[in-house]
Amino acid sequence: MAGLREQRKKRTRAAILEAALHLFSRQGYENTSINQMAKAAGIGKGTIYSYFQSKSEIFLAFCEDQFVFIDRELSEKSRRGKPLIEQLLTLFMGEFQFVSRNKEFGRILMRETVFPKELTVERSQELDNKYIELMVPLFKQAQKRGELRTDLELILVVGHFYGLYIMTVSGWYMGRLLTEEDVAMVLESLFLQALEGLSPAGTKKAMHNE
Amino acid sequence: MAGLREQRKKRTRAAILEAALHLFSRQGYENTSINQMAKAAGIGKGTIYSYFQSKSEIFLAFCEDQFVFIDRELSEKSRRGKPLIEQLLTLFMGEFQFVSRNKEFGRILMRETVFPKELTVERSQELDNKYIELMVPLFKQAQKRGELRTDLELILVVGHFYGLYIMTVSGWYMGRLLTEEDVAMVLESLFLQALEGLSPAGTKKAMHNE
DNA sequence: TAACAAAGTCGACTGCGGTCAATTTTTTTT
DNA sequence: AAAAAAAATTGACCGCAGTCGACTTTGTTA
Numbered sequence: 001m002a003g004l005r006e007q008r009k010k011r012t013r014a015a016i017l018e019a020a021l022h023l024f025s026r027q028g029y030e031n032t033s034i035n036q037m038a039k040a041a042g043i044g045k046g047t048i049y050s051y052f053q054s055k056s057e058i059f060l061a062f063c064e065d066q067f068v069f070i071d072r073e074l075s076e077k078s079r080r081g082k083p084l085i086e087q088l089l090t091l092f093m094g095e096f097q098f099v100s101r102n103k104e105f106g107r108i109l110m111r112e113t114v115f116p117k118e119l120t121v122e123r124s125q126e127l128d129n130k131y132i133e134l135m136v137p138l139f140k141q142a143q144k145r146g147e148l149r150t151d152l153e154l155i156l157v158v159g160h161f162y163g164l165y166i167m168t169v170s171g172w173y174m175g176r177l178l179t180e181e182d183v184a185m186v187l188e189s190l191f192l193q194a195l196e197g198l199s200p201a202g203t204k205k206a207m208h209n210e
Numbered sequence: 211m212a213g214l215r216e217q218r219k220k221r222t223r224a225a226i227l228e229a230a231l232h233l234f235s236r237q238g239y240e241n242t243s244i245n246q247m248a249k250a251a252g253i254g255k256g257t258i259y260s261y262f263q264s265k266s267e268i269f270l271a272f273c274e275d276q277f278v279f280i281d282r283e284l285s286e287k288s289r290r291g292k293p294l295i296e297q298l299l300t301l302f303m304g305e306f307q308f309v310s311r312n313k314e315f316g317r318i319l320m321r322e323t324v325f326p327k328e329l330t331v332e333r334s335q336e337l338d339n340k341y342i343e344l345m346v347p348l349f350k351q352a353q354k355r356g357e358l359r360t361d362l363e364l365i366l367v368v369g370h371f372y373g374l375y376i377m378t379v380s381g382w383y384m385g386r387l388l389t390e391e392d393v394a395m396v397l398e399s400l401f402l403q404a405l406e407g408l409s410p411a412g413t414k415k416a417m418h419n420e
Numbered sequence: 421t422a423a424c425a426a427a428g429t430c431g432a433c434t435g436c437g438g439t440c441a442a443t444t445t446t447t448t449t450t
Numbered sequence: 451a452a453a454a455a456a457a458a459t460t461g462a463c464c465g466c467a468g469t470c471g472a473c474t475t476t477g478t479t480a
Contacts, residue, residue, distance in 0.1 A: 005344070005446070005457075023275055034437060044460040046439080053254070055437065111321045114380045117463095121385055127361060128384065149410050157408060163377030168323045170376075175331055189366055197407020198265050198367060200359050215427075222428095244467060245431095254430040256469080265467065319478065 006068040013051050015041040020058050029059060029104055053119060056112055059122070063109050064127055070094055070123055071134050084142040085191050091135075092165045099169060100180065105172065114166060132158050147195075223261050227249040229282055230268050239269060240395055263329055266322055270330070273319050280304055281344050294352040295401050300347075302375045303394055309379060310390065317383065326378060342368050357405075374400040 019040035023032040034055055038045040052058045074094040078087040099106030116124040135158045140149040148157070170189045171177045177186060221416045229250035233242040244265060246255075248255040262268045284304040309316030324335040345368045352358040358367070381387040387396060 008446095009458085035435090045437095046460050047458075049438070050458070058417070091447075107325050107327070110325050114324070114376070115317050115320050115383045117317070119382075125386075126382055133347075146410060152403065152408065153399075156396070156403065159377050159381070159396075160374065160400055160403055160408065163375075164353055164370065166324070166376055167373030171369070173325045173331075174335055175270040184264075186366070186369075190370055191317075193362065193366065193370055193411040194404060195407060197405060197409075198358060198362065198370065199405040199407075200356060218476095219428085235447095243465075245465095255467095256430050257428075260428070293451070 006106055010043070010052075012043060012047070015043070016048060016051055016058065019061060021032075023159075024059070024105070025102075027103075029108060056108060057120065057123070059105070059108060060112060060123060063105070064123075067095070067098065067127070068130055069107075070098055071130070075134055077140070078138075081145075084138065084145075084147045085188070085195065086137055086159055088191060089188060091116065091138075091185060092161075093180075096169060096172075096183055096187075097180070100172065101203065103173075106169075110166070110169060110173075125127055131162070135161070148150060216395060219261075219378060221296055222251070222253060222257070225253070226261055226268065227272055231272060234315070238312075239318060267330065267333070269315070269318060270322060270333060273315070274333075277305070277308065277319075277337070278340055280308055281340070285344055285348070291355075294348065294355075294357045295398070295405065297348055298371055298401060300399060301348075302371075302378075302397060303390075304392055305375075306382075306397075307390070310382065310393075313383075316379075320376070320379060320383075341372070345371070370404055371401065372419065374404060390392065 019037050020032070023036055025041060034048055035045050037058070038048055041048075043064055048058070052061065071091065071094075074091050075087075078090040099109065099179060112120055113124045113127055132155060136154050139148055139154050143150050165187065168177070168183055168190065171186060172183055177183050226247065226307070229247050233246055233250060233416070244258055245255050248258055251258075259267075262271065281301065281304075284301050287300065309319065322330055323334045323337055342365060346364050349358055349364050349367055353360050377390065377392055377401065378387070381396060382393055387393050
């Protein structure tokens with residue numbers, strides 16, 4: 001009895017997400033109106049706005065779930081001592097598959113997480129933090145194996161690879177990369193560039209070290 | 211007489227852009243309605259849509275102009291034999307200043323150019339191409355000076371640095387980077403990482419070369 | 421220059437996301 | 451159990467972006 005209210009709220013929230021998931025996957029995000037979702041969830045339009053701040057938030061809500069799930073799963077799978085670059089490719093390509101499964105979904109997700117509005121900044125930061133938590137261990141292991149410099153701020157390393165991932169996804173949205181293979185190839189090339197360095201061999205930390 | 215129609219169209223188009231520029235800078239993008247712009251330009255609402263496909267297109271139209279202008283100017287200024295990294299920082303920080311001058315403008319621009327909708331893909335590609343044209347010469351010169359590997363596809367190098375730039379701008383929108391100095395510092399760190407490589411010294415092309 | 425075609429213009433209209441004052445439902449107090 | 455307070459729900463309502471068929475202007479043909 002303590003949480004009668006709470007329980008109802010949870011059920012309503014779940015009902016909204018379920019209705020949304022159903023409608024989104026049947027007719028896409030843009031073609032689904034808040035009213036439709038409300039009707040499908042058996043509630044009034046206004047009620048939705050006491051559970052979510054905006055339409056895109058509804059979408060992001062289960063995007064994030066699925067996203068984090070994928071990441072967890074992939075990172076488990078790729079944890080066993082493979083080279084860093086393979087681990088990263090597995091991780092990011094898994095994510096890309098989720099994005100590319102529905103271009104429209106993915107675009108909103110990427111736009112909202114990479115360039116968030118003030119309203120959704122917090123949400124995006126949360127997602128971002130999960131990312132960092134996820135990747136930092138990978139990098140630490142790679143450092144132990146001698147695959148990664150130890151004099152770097154790991155958060156910048158995360159940013160580096162994530163930036164290259166965003167760039168690649170952008171290339172896909174721009175129509176420069178058409179197939180999943182294209183994306184995988186470019187991503188790998190960029191990652192290799194990052195690891196090997198863009199300046200000619202020997203130019204680099206030699207300056208500092210020798 | 212041949213181009214009476216054409217002339218009028220040009221004037222109307224210019225009038226729309228002028229009205230838009232005025233209204234946008236006075237009350238922001240979101241708070242300016244198509245109707246307002248139409249009124250200010252002395253034409254009907256529907257007419258606007260025979261000149262531009264959507265509201266955001268109007269915005270992008272003069273964004274691009276200004277953008278390319280800035281880039282041209284900056285690349286001139288930074289062309290004189292400075293190290294590659296300085297040239298790149300000058301270029302991207304100039305661009306960031308344009309973006310950060312109005313956060314809201316910038317967000318739309320970034321969203322639309324990095325993750326374009328089918329409708330605006332062409333426009334984004336054009337902008338992208340101008341970018342490439344702009345940066346490739348910088349890289350070629352850097353290669354001559356021995357600052358950049360010569361075994362790379364330059365378009366991937368452009369992508370690499372642009373990806374890092376996007377990542378940094380994202381950090382600003384996410385509230386992780388607060389001042390222009392923060393942005394400049396992170397951008398420089400990432401660029402250095404890219405040039406020096408993330409793997410430990412010697413690991414890199416040594417494998418191939420030695 | 422009269423008749424016709426083509427290009428350009430228009431604003432009433434549609435459906436949307438989001439708001440809010442009024443109302444209903446639940447919890448707390450007496 | 452009644453009254454009062456708090457929380458949750460609602461749909462009419464707002465201003466908006468974008469559409470469309472009716473209309474006007476320009477160019478062409480005979």
